[in-house]
Amino acid sequence: MRTTARLLTGTALAAASLGSSLAAPTAAIAGDRGGLELYPSTAAPGATVTVNTTACGKDGHGRGDASSLGAGEFRLRPGDYKDFAVGRFHVPENTRAGTYGIFVRCENGRKARGDLTVEHHREHQPSGHVRTGVGGSVGPDTTQIAAGAVVLAAAAVGGTWLLRRRASGAQGS
Template sequence: MRRSARPLTGTAPAGDVEVEPSSAVPGGQVTVRTAACVDGGSASGDAGAVGAGSLSLAPGPHERDATGRFRVPPSAQPGTYEITATCTGSGWWVTGDPVVSPASGRPGVHPRGSVKTGVGGALGPDPVQTAAGVAALAVAAAGGTWLLHRRARGDGI
């Protein structure tokens, strides 16, 4: 009976993948870091679950952790995605789970302006148009009141 050789893979004993920020928005950059690769080794990462493809993780000049970055695609849907990294040489693999939040634009920036709903608003974007509209309503109300008063007295129209 012949046995075929299989590579041994498994979870690395040194930990998981750290993902910063843990909650990212579509279009945002994510940093992936792991200390699982022994002796400051490098790793290949897979962010395909979120649609970002593969990435390389390598230690910086003064650190032992292997670090890499990817950008969350603008088309990414909100949810939790698994990111994996496989250490070069040892074959150990580790995972992390970043969360993609709904797109909210830039932090601290709130929308401004009016919404075109077709219904109108209490205050439009132009104060001159608002004043003209109020004046037209006042003239119409005064004219209607005068006509109703004449009709009630029997003066006719």
């Protein structure tokens, strides 16, 4: 159930951020030729984000600005697909979760803007003791040691009493 909820929430957030990425450039900056597309549009710290835009025109160049999240500037160069200029930047490891505006200024004077959503993905780390049958991976448990000592002592006392009783019964016959 939780996995389904997370998947649906992540899908809704990705759709919302993609929608805002495509709508914001044309609404915010009139006269732009194209918007700014970010892949992925939702990233974790340490991820590489690819930026595409048609605003720079065919064989266009430009400079991107990801300083809002601490990544600084990056270059855009002509891409392999149609009229796209492409650039890349890394999301810094210390970036907090949130939505950040990414800007591009092309050599032809045009501008484009898109939003990047940063989310912290928690990895599930194993916790607790490993039951391998060969011993523990953590220090001794004093309660278990004490219980074991009591069991051994009781067995020794019981065994001694039983041996003496048999020995004294064998001599009396």
